[in-house]
Amino acid sequence: MIRKQRRSLSLLTASILAALTVPAWAAEPFVVRDIRVEGLQRVEPGTVFGYLPVRVGETFDDTKGSEAIKTLYNTGFFKDVQIRSENGVLVVVVEERPAISQLDFVGIKEFDKDTLRRSLRAVGVAEARSYDRSMIERAEQELKRQYVARGYYAAEVQSTVTPIERNRVSVVFNVDEGSVAKIREINFIGNKVFKESTLRDEMQLATPNWLSWYTKNDLYSKQKLTADLEALRSFYLNRGYLEFAIESTQVSITPDKKDIALTINIKEGEQYKVSDINFSGELLGKQEEMEKLLKLKKGDVFSSEKLTETTKAITDLLGTYGYAFTTINPQPQINQETREVALTLVVDPGRRVYVRRINVVGNNKTRDEVVRREMRQFESSWFDGEKLKLSQDRINRTGYFTDTNITTEDVPGAPDQVDVNVNVTERPTGQLTLGLGFSSTDKLVLQAGIKQENVFGSGTSLGLDINTGKAFRTLSVNHHDPYFTIDGISRTTDLYYRTSRPLYYAGNGDQDYKVVSAGGGVKFGVPFSELDTVFFGIGYENTKLDVTNNTPQAYRDFVRDFGRQTHNFPFTIGWARDGRDSALVPTKGRYQQANLEVGVPGGDLQYYRGSYQHQYYYPLSKAFTLAFNGEIAYGRGYAGKAFPVFKNYFAGGIGSVRGYDTASLGPKEANGDPIGGASKLIANVEFIFPLPGSGVDRTLRLFTFFDAGNVYGEKENYNLSELRYSTGLGLSWLSPIGPLKLSVGFPLRRKPDDRTQRFQFQIGTAF
Template sequence: MLKPRFIPKTVAAAALTAHGLVAHATTPFVVGDIRIEGLQRVESGTAFAYLPIHVGDTFTDQMASDAIRALYATGFFDDVQIATEGNIVIVRVVERPAVGTIDFSGLHEFDKDNLTKALRAVGLSPGRYYDKALAAKAEQELKRQYLTRGYYAAEVTATVTPIDRDRVSLLFSVDEGPSAKIRQINFIGNKAFSDSTLLDEMQQATPNWFSWYTKSDLYAKDKLTSDLENLRAYYLNHGYLEFSIDSTQVSISPDKKDMYLTLSLHEGEPYTISGVHLAGNLLSREAELGSLLQIKRGERFSAEKLQATTRALVDKLGEYGYAFATVNAQPQIDQQGHTVDLTLVVDPSRRVYVRRINIVGNTRTRDEVVRREMRQLESSWFDSNRLALSKDRINRLGYFTDVDVTTVPVEDTADQVDINVKVAEKPTGAITLGAGFSSTDKVILSAGVSQDNVFGTGTSLSVNVNTAKTYRTLTVTQVDPYFTVDGIKRITDVYYRTQQPLYYSTDSSFKIVTVGGDLKFGIPFSEVDTVYFGAGLEQNQIDVDSATPQSYIDYVNQFGRVSNNVPITVGWARDARDSALVPSRGYFTQANAEFGTPAGGTQYYKADVQAQYYYSFARGFVLGFNLQGGYGSGLGGKPYPIFKNYYAGGIGSVRGYEPSSLGPRDASTGDPVGGSKMVVGNVELTFPLPGTGYDRTLRVFTFLDAGNVWGNEGNSVGANGLRYGYGVGLAWISPIGPLKLSLGFPLTKHSGDQYQKFQFQLGTAF
């Protein structure tokens, strides 16, 4: 019987050194059995699968060396030895410890979860086998993460601590150090455009007041690559076809706190278009396709306009079913005269129809909610215009952070495609808050909770509460956007309102309590037009006392303290804005008429109109206009119900004045009583916050507001003419909704007016 002899892994690494081979050579024999000893977590079947020795093989020293290499290469073992006893091969292993926990210390810039994901990407996570080389690789990955945010002095040290069950705990101690700021950006060779103009095209910048928010002063290689592409695009859009970036130098100060960028540019000369031609298969539509050209002879070359022209031609061909149309621009450049002659070669390829539309990514939202917004139908010719409209409609649902629509050819066919609509869902619940602060320490609060996609059905449900002393409300609204398969919308409202206009008369018990509900149906007449019809039922109770304005006392004396109302409504709305959240172009209009029927005891009509228009006249600058008005009157010889009066003033109306304080006031008490006629106009100029580039989520605005409320003279005074307010504000698309802060000042002051300078509102537009 041979004594057991072990061949260590170090011998295998050297392919069995001469000493081991000569002194301990094994006489070849046929393997009768194989035993593996030392396994704890690794399954024996797994180990045998990697082992290149099998029963019946002729065992040699070379075979032992190969076996050690194979087992060690798995990464499961710290030590591998092979022994023989007669015709039995014994494999003894020492498993590597497993990673039990991974923790961090010293983190400030990064979230722990983000770094954990980064380590998982390089193969280090709890449950994996511990490897010193992998731990070192993890240290380098963490340093790389800090480099992307400008922390060039960051140091990472890994500490390994053995714990129970043959596991280790890893602690990565981070010394972040200071972040490197971009102190200077220099351009060399730019003559056509100033340094400031070129800096506006870059994401990275030197420190300014808002760097804490934008992080634009932190150097990052990927940001620099993007900035270089932005500069190249800017020059190409202005005709500089010979533009190039000759060199990019990045230097860092010895203390690793300051970065210096130097960009060497070659501008060349601007090129003019000497001709534009269409060629290829134009499908006998030369005139139609020619009308889409956005570049003309004699103009300066613009890569942006060329791309827009190419895209317009491809989209137009796509409307006729040519899903794979291409347009290639072939330029003929005259370097002497600095001109370029463009030939656009059109290849419509083949006409196809849509076989199937696949919806993916909607784990919560039902398929039908997405499919009913599709204007491109299955088994019909492909239409790029309808497909783009479908994508826009899905985006406007507000249920998804991203909507990606792709066209995939069907295998083994020449005229079919599938449409894949991939969506990424987002939380559809929202909380809205609003508040105002007056010089008399009055606080006005409002709140709302809404869910726009209840149980994934597309139905919305919201609850809104207003706690203002003058106007307290509780409203529950349910909207079913597809009450019928034709897209008829149903809106159900139930509300409770308490109105107490005497907010600066603490001893008065005067208030108006309204309880009711209504049901409306919206019928779409086009992609942007909807007509509304509805009816409601409400009860108004007016509580008066000695301090109540005389107009309310007179109304109660004539019609009683309780008034029932059965209103019917007719309305129309058109929304042609590019975005409901941050519009930059387009318009929104709506009109609504309400009639009080004799069935309720009150007879009246009121008409409300609103129009908004947005115009972007420069990059990042948006001019917005809002005009709304209301008019009401009694019918059948009855007066207009006083509880239907309009009010104006405050945020959402005329800023700089107390909410609902404008218009007629009671002759004896001086309290605002509202009126039957109202006009409000707003003009806002919105532009990026200086130092933030063209970030649309953080903007500054200036405004000019005008408006007032009028009513019957009777026992009221003080309506006069329009009131004007002006001011500045800040708009921020915060994680919990759009926030507006405004500082308003009245332009005209009249006796009895109430002013309010600072206001903010969360979850609002104008």
């Protein structure tokens, strides 16, 4: 075995010794009749010929001999090179360096071996490459650097090189990781205004605590320290300390390399207030609009964050007029005596820019037109940053993409033009189900269906659904075209045959009540603004009720008044306003919808049922979102007829009030079976945050929730004292088969006749 050792000869020494071996011909040049290479095993002869400074028929002398030896050594392929002549034949004798046949690691726990192999390749050490002792030493240092970056300052690395057949070697890195060094102290010198605890809260690095096993923030990192120093600087600048400076930082480690102490020496200076704010430069007649965007006012404590928000708002404003490259240069004038600062915002709008071309990238399946019809920035028009933002939101709201990124790039030779690149990341929009499924309410379910939300990339959806659940059975076909007309009128067509047994939710398994509905309808959506759409629809329903003497009285009363079979022509009108940044995983914005369904004369049923829903998403940060949802619904019969019992609203379970059994809240029959109600009131609050270890992945998130709600009978008024409450936590996942939600709920106000269900799941809805 070959242990760690110094190179026996440096490149210069090897070249000199090799040159001394050149025979007497070196002093006497000769014409080369042929060239022969000896000693090659893996290197191709052509490689050697390519490096030689002489060809057949040329004169070879001692200068070219020295150059040839030096050049061949520098390739790194050979550890010995000799040149001699035999009757005009130039003979090149080489001894190749061994090749690395195997690269392995022993004692590695902190890193994945493949990750380390990739990092060593960057320093020239990899399988199939030539063995070089100096490269191995560099690899050892690289491994130590990787460990130091993660706080393993005591890590030791030693390599073992073993020769094997066919001039190859096996390289094994033996690693003693040792224990990770933790930050035991973070001290500040020079702070008078703020306590050390306040400053530590602004830092990512921290001393060990109960969450350190996950955050790793107690492990020193130069990159983290640099970021923390910037965070401290921003903290002071946002509070008016313009003279703040970090004078020095000291990082000390104990002799056993297990503990680290950080000492940060700062100068706070004095707090400054804003004495005045003025504009200069090319204001383009927009000064009055710019002044309305000021986040800082005269007399306010200076804030770097508010100044940045101001410059961004002005940049966005001028961007709507085609000035895509606006720069705002704040120039402060500091008065140390009065501790005030006067700000002058120098505006340079640059040139007005036009959009030459819009390029759609990443849509392997979706047609360009599906993306382009959502664009509100047009080619050959002024660049408008606000329209680009609106375009991005509209593309995200289609639901066909997990992410949309819009960038601009200059057009070479055209300083007043830019190209807009729309880069989308497609998500699977097709769903094929065949086989057995499981539902928290229906237990074992046979499902078969096919649904494609983006048929052939056209932006239309087509679905066929079959469900054999015991509570609900469905056979339906639906088609939705969001651009039925070129100006954005949508059309939705559906045909269905449904069987429902609402009492099955009660858990008694009764088969004595069943609603069978068959029908269809068509609905059109007319956009009235970028966010607002009004819907109109008409349909036909044929409904049959099967009842027995065991069926709750409300259902038997309906059959007595209307008969077992009814015909209904429901007319619907609705409104929706969607201002969310995404239809699948919203993080900000509002969604509102109102719907009214009326059983028109000509059918057997005369009723109306209206509902209103309002969702609001507030981003607390890039990773955390606070979401609110409220729903209110109300239904009554008219023309002297009762409200149809099978049009009742239900509440309870995921999608309404979690923690209670599905559809179990509200009015009940004498035997305790829930029958729903003609009106409903629901409220939900969710705090959404990323799954630990997933970064800011929006497709997989955790949430905590607080729910409230109930349903009320036709002759009841809304009664807040009858609301049910629950809290809990859950997981939402944008799975390949649709949005999936799992929740564990805990009822907070449970009445004796309430049924609870802790674990629930649902595929489809946002709340």
